[in-house]
Amino acid sequence: MKVVIIGAGFAGHTAALYLGDALGKDHEITVINRFEHFWYVPSWVWVGIGRMKVEQTRFELAPVYEKMHVGFVHGSAVSIHPDDRYVMVDPAGGGEQQKVDYDYLLIATGPKLNYDATEGLGPKHGFSQSICTAPHAEASRDTYFEQIERMEKGEKVKFVIGTGHPSATCQGAAFEYITNIHKDLVRRKLRDKAELCWLSNEQAVGDFGVDGVMARYKGEMVTSEQFIGAVFREYGVEWNVQRAVHKVDESKIYWEDASGTYGESTYDFTMLIPQFTGGDMRYVGTDGEDVSERVVNAAGLVKVDATYGLPFDRLRTNPTAWPELYQNPYYENIFAAGIAFAPPGPISVPLTTPNGTVISAAPPRTGMVSGITGRIVAKNLIDLITQGRMTHGERMTEMAAACIASMGDSLWDGSAATIMIYPVVPDFRRYPNEGGRDTFVTHMEMGLGGAWMKRMIQTTFMHKLRGRIGWKMIPE
Amino acid sequence: MRGAQVTKELEITDRDRARMNNKFLQFFRFIVLNLKILKAVDRSKRA
Numbered sequence: 330m331k332v333v334i335i336g337a338g339f340a341g342h343t344a345a346l347y348l349g350d351a352l353g354k355d356h357e358i359t360v361i362n363r364f365e366h367f368w369y370v371p372s373w374v375w376v377g378i379g380r381m382k383v384e385q386t387r388f389e390l391a392p393v394y395e396k397m398h399v400g401f402v403h404g405s406a407v408s409i410h411p412d413d414r415y416v417m418v419d420p421a422g423g424g425e426q427q428k429v430d431y432d433y434l435l436i437a438t439g440p441k442l443n444y445d446a447t448e449g450l451g452p453k454h455g456f457s458q459s460i461c462t463a464p465h466a467e468a469s470r471d472t473y474f475e476q477i478e479r480m481e482k483g484e485k486v487k488f489v490i491g492t493g494h495p496s497a498t499c500q501g502a503a504f505e506y507i508t509n510i511h512k513d514l515v516r517r518k519l520r521d522k523a524e525l526c527w528l529s530n531e532q533a534v535g536d537f538g539v540d541g542v543m544a545r546y547k548g549e550m551v552t553s554e555q556f557i558g559a560v561f562r563e564y565g566v567e568w569n570v571q572r573a574v575h576k577v578d579e580s581k582i583y584w585e586d587a588s589g590t591y592g593e594s595t596y597d598f599t600m601l602i603p604q605f606t607g608g609d610m611r612y613v614g615t616d617g618e619d620v621s622e623r624v625v626n627a628a629g630l631v632k633v634d635a636t637y638g639l640p641f642d643r644l645r646t647n648p649t650a651w652p653e654l655y656q657n658p659y660y661e662n663i664f665a666a667g668i669a670f671a672p673p674g675p676i677s678v679p680l681t682t683p684n685g686t687v688i689s690a691a692p693p694r695t696g697m698v699s700g701i702t703g704r705i706v707a708k709n710l711i712d713l714i715t716q717g718r719m720t721h722g723e724r725m726t727e728m729a730a731a732c733i734a735s736m737g738d739s740l741w742d743g744s745a746a747t748i749m750i751y752p753v754v755p756d757f758r759r760y761p762n763e764g765g766r767d768t769f770v771t772h773m774e775m776g777l778g779g780a781w782m783k784r785m786i787q788t789t790f791m792h793k794l795r796g797r798i799g800w801k802m803i804p805e
Numbered sequence: 806m807r808g809a810q811v812t813k814e815l816e817i818t819d820r821d822r823a824r825m826n827n828k829f830l831q832f833f834r835f836i837v838l839n840l841k842i843l844k845a846v847d848r849s850k851r852a
Binding site for chain 1: 813814815816817821824825826827828830831832833834835838839841842843844845846848
């Protein structure tokens with residue numbers, strides 16, 4: 330059997346390790362990836378302030394795949410031919426397109442950073458910084474250092490960090506970036522020269538696209554809005570939420586708030602997370618016709634075994650609307666994991682402004698969720714190939730996730746907010762409390778221990794993802 | 806859940822700041838957090 334995985338991020342690479350380990354010697358497992366390295370994306374918040382070198386966040390994929398009996402094609406998948414079961418790849422070194430056949434296909438491409446959806450957004454054609462790719466994180470660091478020089482000369486600098494699109498996700502990364510900037514400026518004794526502002530599409534500060542978190546803290550139930558609000562007050566960060574950014578120019582960010590009021594924020598340095606969409610691949614039928622409607626939604630995200638089109642109120646009370654197997658219903662040999670799969674809707678309450686703009690943070694599917702979905706698909710593919718039926722499944726309404734948001738990287742005086750949630754998507758049937766989550770497991774705290782956790786997780790994940798001894802024992 | 810809800814402000818006190826930087830206490834919390842993550846993973850691992 331031939332299994333092809335497109336993408337070697339958290340989801341694709343995790344799946345490749347499990348598949349290679351179980352089937353690599355007897356079957357053909359191939360990973361197609363446009364980068365020759367695995368990138369540990371969560372550490373780019375530190376690259377973006379010059380506290381970590383980008384080389385420390387990556388390792389070469391080829392030696393790992395050789396060890397795990399997995400083939401590696403270094404190139405970009407340009408088209409998928411689901412009726413004829415092959416993928417066309419543009420090799421990274423140039424030359425003719427390569428045809429890669431498959432019996433089972435896992436699409437784990439991660440996001441396309443859709444800067445074009447917001448005028449003037451992004452470092453390439455726009456004015457804002459980004460920490461979403463390694464070169465972007467390095468460019469952000471260089472621009473950040475320019476601001477440091479200005480502050481050292483006595484100038485005041487305004488930083489605006491957050492989301493650059495009404496449906497952006499990954500607010501956690503932006504939160505880490507702004508708190509790390511605060512810590513770095515304190516360390517440089519320049520904090521009084523900087524104004525830090527948070528600008529996001531969240532319904533409330535601390536929402537993070539998961540409808541916030543409710544957990545016991547200091548003996549009472551508190552919300553993540555109270556928790557993150559306390560952090561921002563402590564760090565002197567001014568915050569604005571429920572903002573849909575429409576445009577960025579060289580000195581201003583233009584937004585609309587939930588009441589439909591248009592406004593603008595000035596900035597000297599801004600890092601805004603763009604909208605995430607699916608990859609740019611074409612889906613081609615036997616006669617060359619476009620079959621993308623069978624595979625992906627309008628945003629290019631792969632349709633899976635979710636119930637799409639439910640109004641938010643019904644989705645909120647229907648945990649089984651969330652996918653279990655991450656399998657395309659039309660082509661049953663196509664699966665998707667990580668950001669590539671289309672969720673059935675938002676987790677947080679969507680807002681519509683009087684002008685018709687929908688402000689709705691997309692569900693986060695990065696990090697732990699990516700790794701878990703990659704593992705589930707891999708285990709089901711192993712089942713299908715060895716037993717002919719799938720035995721694994723896990724919905725986001727059954728999945729736990731830990732988010733350790735760095736608030737200073739130092740192992741001596743750093744800090745981190747550790748937020749554990751179970752389940753990721755509230756399930757009000759199983760947990761009929763206000764948050765819809767298990768209040769024993771769901772947890773929030775901050776302190777130096779979190780900074781140690783963050784560093785330990787990077788070390789253990791890099792160990793796991795290199796397929797080193799005991800890798801399977803380390804959870805995703 | 807918390808869209809327009811007005812919530813009571815949480816305050817970080819001097820005692821909290823001391824707790825957050827106390828190496829011995831934080832080492833204990835580090836162990837507890839590890840156990841909590843393992844518990845969370847165990848509870849969710851239907852797959």
